[in-house]
Amino acid sequence: AEELEQARPLFREQGVAYPGIWQETRKAPLVVKSTEDGLRLSRVTMPEIPQKPKKRRRLRGNVAEQDSLLFEGDAIFPDGCITAILGPSGCGKTSLMMTFLKQRDYLGDIVIVENGYVRELRSIDQKGCFDEVGIAFQNPSNQFITQNVTEEVADGLSRRYAGETPEQIKQRALDMLDTCGLRKYQKFSPYMLSQGQQRRLAVLSVLAGGQKLLLLDEPTYGQDYRSARALMDQVCARVKEDGLTVIMTTHDRGLAEAYADVRYQMRGKKLIREDGSK
Template sequence: MLTIENLIKKFQQPGGGELTVLDVPKFEIASAEQVALIGESGGGKTTLLHLIAGMLSATSGSIRVDNIELTRLSEQGRDRFRAATIGYVFQTFNLLPAFSAVENVKLGMTFGSGRVDSERALDLLDRVGLAERANYRPNQLSVGQQQRVAIARALAGRPKLLLADEPTANVDPASADSVLDLIIDSCRSESIALLMVTHSMDVADRFERIERLEDINRIPALKQS
């Protein structure tokens, strides 16, 4: 499902020069496999997810998702591919405040196939325990409920790969386990490959396969700022 080879990402420094953030010789995830990637805050985990999702372009190297080479696609091509193939659970939810919960979930479908399945949107909200709040706007929902809507939206387009960026970081401990259960169980039931990045070993321990960023990235975290 995902194959990374010789991936390098550099950023231009404000004062000139370049900062190398990632240098990943090899990293793979099989179809329907669930992987936790653990690493320090600011160590490049989110940058890696953005590269896999096509939100950033690689400086060099190869990123193949579902047999498509992302580094050969234009920015628009990457956007279309992400919408059709990849779901993304953001740490900060990124829900649109003017839209209801069900409308936010439907947007996840629009970005992909362009076809809206209202029944699936409502079913997903029911699965995350928010059927009765389908017409609530984000500001009428708790933080944990907003994260559940974000999970439903990420699953709406039936992705083949789900990327989750510290999905429990902004929810209370009581909600964290239920958020993890939702993501893990939903991906398992729909045979979706899952890559979750986290700095928490408690979160990572929920996965059969755990990788450390420091083991796959040649750039030490202490050199990143």
């Protein structure tokens, strides 16, 4: 322990995390652009066991608290900033993300507010939902749609920059890969990458799209400090440039305190806003 002080510069250089590294390198939080726009939850209850997709109907009646993962939860995820959801494994963080994608039923109201225009999530069809909401899953191999690392990022960029040439799109994709140390794997299949590399690629691919709401499920799991920092810097750049609403789940409190403007804990089947959030 007494040698840690001398070793810190070497650890940072080599991308090795140590206790307190996020606090030492914390960046100034983003300025929350609006407290009105974004995503709002009002008395949302999420059943512990969802219906099968083919049998899914809008829930009616009540769900008992003991049968829910989230019970009458309220939250505001403001536009133009990063919100972190912390909590132990199994508390329902990933299930909440899937609810935002309309893959799970819920009671209460989930509304998307943009420029004063309010829409309940139920009123948006599935295609419209995926046009507005992007996600990087915990298991990144579940979301790959190409057999080439560069194409995986370029696919989203081509929709976002529809007027650009294929060469321009490819260069944008390579630049993004370069920020996270993946450019040397540009011709690989995504399935040939390590799990940590796959996770970085999955986050980059969702950042490449034009969605205004991004869900990042444990985006830095399995990453060393250097890779996690590069990835989160990319996320911050997109939030600052495009005013995105980013919601991420994480077990890493240091990461959440370093990058999230707003923090919630999932505890006792509630979403509890932490003191110190803006």
